[in-house]
Amino acid sequence: MSAWKFRLAAAALAAATSMGAFAQEVTLRLHQFLPPQGTVPSKALVPWAKKIEEDSKGRIKIQMFPSMQLGGTPPQLYDQARDGVVDIVWTLPGYTPGRFPKSEVFELPFISGLSAEKTSRALWDYIQKNALDEYKDVHVLAVHTHGPGLFHTKQPVVGLESLRGMKIRGGTRVVNNMLVKLGATPVGMPVTGVTEALSKGVLDGTTIPWEVAPALKVQELVKNHTTFAGDRALYVTTFVVAMNKNAYNKLPADLKKVIDDNSGAEFSALIARTQDVGDDVGRSLALKNGNKITELELAEVQRWKRTAGVVESDWIKEMQSKNVDGARLVSEAKALISKYDK
Numbered sequence: 618m619s620a621w622k623f624r625l626a627a628a629a630l631a632a633a634t635s636m637g638a639f640a641q642e643v644t645l646r647l648h649q650f651l652p653p654q655g656t657v658p659s660k661a662l663v664p665w666a667k668k669i670e671e672d673s674k675g676r677i678k679i680q681m682f683p684s685m686q687l688g689g690t691p692p693q694l695y696d697q698a699r700d701g702v703v704d705i706v707w708t709l710p711g712y713t714p715g716r717f718p719k720s721e722v723f724e725l726p727f728i729s730g731l732s733a734e735k736t737s738r739a740l741w742d743y744i745q746k747n748a749l750d751e752y753k754d755v756h757v758l759a760v761h762t763h764g765p766g767l768f769h770t771k772q773p774v775v776g777l778e779s780l781r782g783m784k785i786r787g788g789t790r791v792v793n794n795m796l797v798k799l800g801a802t803p804v805g806m807p808v809t810g811v812t813e814a815l816s817k818g819v820l821d822g823t824t825i826p827w828e829v830a831p832a833l834k835v836q837e838l839v840k841n842h843t844t845f846a847g848d849r850a851l852y853v854t855t856f857v858v859a860m861n862k863n864a865y866n867k868l869p870a871d872l873k874k875v876i877d878d879n880s881g882a883e884f885s886a887l888i889a890r891t892q893d894v895g896d897d898v899g900r901s902l903a904l905k906n907g908n909k910i911t912e913l914e915l916a917e918v919q920r921w922k923r924t925a926g927v928v929e930s931d932w933i934k935e936m937q938s939k940n941v942d943g944a945r946l947v948s949e950a951k952a953l954i955s956k957y958d959k
Contacts, residue, residue: 656895711789719748726925737761737889739953755859765850770822786823828895
């Protein structure tokens with residue numbers, strides 16, 4: 618072959634290779650624990666996936682697998698993303714107790730504000746500065762919280778004493794410790810088990826935000842809901858949208874940019890906004906069902922704060938045993954939450 622023909626063939630091969638790379642299509646599997654009609658799956662994850670597909674001009678497609686359709690249990694989701702069993706997950710770090718200790722600070726009682734969006738912006742900043750090492754095995758796309766957690770119970774909770782002895786579901790070890798301090802009997806389980814546990818009498822009630830109650834039919838299974846006066850939530854739990862590192866790293870640069878442009882603080886805030894809107898919907902459905910909503914007055918809330926405050930002290934001591942300055946992390950979290958609450 619003459620030199621010019623060789624160069625022409627090489628150029629043609631390079632162009633074909635380049636076009637092939639440009640046209641590369643990727644399908645990513647997103648696995649999560651709630652049914653597709655859940656607030657976050659329907660109002661946040663699906664629109665986000667469509668935006669990814671649009672921004673990539675159809676070259677990235679995200680397949681949705683709700684309700685643990687690909688197998689396993691909710692506490693296994695994080696490892697599924699880490700190990701490449703799936704490409705992306707939405708899950709709770711708290712489903713694996715003690716594994717993400719620095720991230721737990723936002724779950725401490727009466728620390729977080731009443732807006733999931735504002736708290737989630739604070740959480741994103743906090744994780745970036747203080748706890749990215751806890752997620753080193755994955756590529757973090759978003760972190761967020763739900764809105765204020767509250768009690769949904771068969772018998773009314775009208776004060777601290779009325780909670781004592783009740784079997785209450787808690788979603789994380791921090792919440793379970795809070796329930797112990799408040800006098801309840803904590804029952805740890807993923808949120809997906811709440812409906813059956815309430816209907817069978819395994820639980821007397823559950824702690825969840827208003828937003829998730831309709832998907833679990835909680836407002837049909839209990840008649841009482843207890844909220845708290847003031848500007849701080851009883852508790853919130855944290856969530857993460859995590860991507861397998863290899864799945865991210867092998868994307869071409871332009872597709873990585875699509876993922877990057879749709880990740881981070883704004884994606885976190887998007888998910889959290891759906892929680893805030895969902896809280897209004899859940900509360901309205903409870904009222905429509907004729908349920909009773911009790912808001913504890915500030916004086917009573919102060920009693921709860923004093924009692925539950927031991928949870929914060931416990932957590933700081935535990936962090937000290939791990940050579941982590943828990944008091945500094947609490948101060949950092951409170952400062953960020955106050956910053957966004959203004």
